[in-house]
Amino acid sequence: MAYVVASGAIIEVSIRGRYQGQRILSLFHYRYISTSPPADGLDTINAFNLKFNTNGAGSLLGAYCQAAPEDYTCEEVVYQWLSPTRRARVPKTPALVAGSRASDPAPTNISIFIEKLSDVAGRHGHGGLHWGLLLATDYDGNTLSLGGIANLDTLRTRMVESINLEFGVDMVPLIFNRVAPTDSVEVTGTVVKEGVRTMHRRTVGLGE
Secondary structure (H helix, E strand, O other), X not given: OOOEEOOOOEEEEEEEEEEOOEEEEEEEEEEEEEOOOOEEHHHHHHHHHHHHOOOOOOOHHHHHHHHOXXXXXXXXXXXXXXXXXXXXXXXXXXXXXXXXXXXXXXXXXXXXXXXXXXXXXXXXXXXXEEEOOOEHHHEEOOEEOHHHHHHOHHHHHHOOOOEEEEOOEEEEEEEOOOOOHHHOEEOOEEEEOOEOEEOHHHHOOOOO
């Protein structure tokens, strides 16, 4: 059944894959901003997919896979409108199916955090991405190396960028507020946190 979306609608994009037997799920949120009348929801997803899901480092998926080890497998990119109405998931075949970095992988339970920043204070004013696709050379002890930080620079940059679909239509990255979606704030910056930590749920093989 066809449906339309109006300016202000919020969509979730998930990159789903596997790395050394572990399920990897990364979530990104965007607000649809348009100066035009409401548009077809599926057509908008298709247009967004052509920009988000490409094999160049200029796209978010391209930067994601460029930063990932070569034995990471990308299985699908899934789009879902969350607000003001929750719609069905729309899976797409990824333009890239593997990471590109060749080296010794780190254990799957080692992770760092790419923090998303905004102009709003408080817990709803920041968020981020847990990144567990590290190589053994990306960190020394509990600290990310300079090379590890540099590897994530393009991905970090893509996470801040609005994606233009056509004249007057943009997808603006958000820090999603699950309690009050309309209060979700725009991402204004990102920073790669240098601390390396162990994720217990991955140690025992329980979670994404």
